[in-house]
């Protein structure tokens with residue numbers, strides 16, 4: 379795997395929307411959300427730089443899914459903002475936001491009968507007129523998305539009949555058809571076998587190398603060390619550490635958050651951190 383340069387650390391200045399000095403990529407600032415009287419996301423600020431894969435890490439219940447849903451606009455934040463290339467995602471309309479950001483939710487289920495091809499085509503809706511039929515470029519985008527997600531052979535299958543791993547590929551295909559500049563994923567390697575995990579992570583690295591901002595929740599710290607450029611560690615709804623993966627996934631941080639002290643080696647071939655638990 380080609381090693382990409384480490385992204386810079388979190389910006390400490392407030393980004394100004396639509397100016398040329400606005401930081402590129404995603405900037406979350408003081409995001410907060412509560413449920414049942416409990417603060418689940420507690421003043422979270424972080425950055426996911428463009429051209430990088432950012433891993434959102436943290437123990438079960440630390441708030442990763444809740445935070446991704448706030449950034450994706452699936453739930454409304456009580457406070458704070460999430461800007462992308464200077465545009466505030468939290469105030470954009472749904473269609474405008476969907477032209478920028480796509481979200482692959484954790485274990486997203488199919489609530490109605492739909493083929494994988496039709497579900498992928500839904501990813502084109504933000505780019506089409508309300509009543510326009512799919513154009514040639516829409517059809518090309520759908521075909522490309524299915525191929526990149528390894529879902530071409532599933533195109534005619536009903537989503538509801540797919541295995542967990544197959545359904546995950548279909549949801550990734552739908553997100554790619556959106557041609558997002560910001561791709562948000564919640565535990566995308568769940569259900570995937572090792573070959574499919576590798577394909578997906580290679581795909582994410584390729585998208586990032588092409589300029590897409592990728593933010594993905596991951597549980598597997600070894601995968602995160604091997605594939606992420608930048609990481610954000612959440613604990614009890616707060617950012618405990620953020621920065622280049624080599625600086626953040628160190629034994630003291632892993633032990634403090636997960637209670638397990640890893641060995642961290644250097645991969646002999648890729649030069650990336652090899653985290654052994």
Ligand SMILES: Nc1ncnc2c1ncn2[C@@H]1O[C@H](COP(=O)(O)OP(=O)(O)OP(=O)(O)O)[C@@H](O)[C@H]1O
Nearest residue numbers: 413414418436437438439440441442443444445597
């Ligand atoms: N709709 C909800 N109602 C009640 N509690 C919720 C709701 N959504 C999230 N929570 C609680 O908020 C906390 C954070 O949940 P969240 O799913 O964001 O964590 P997570 O880091 O993604 O966890 P996991 O790694 O287990 O997927 C958990 O304690 C969860 O039970």
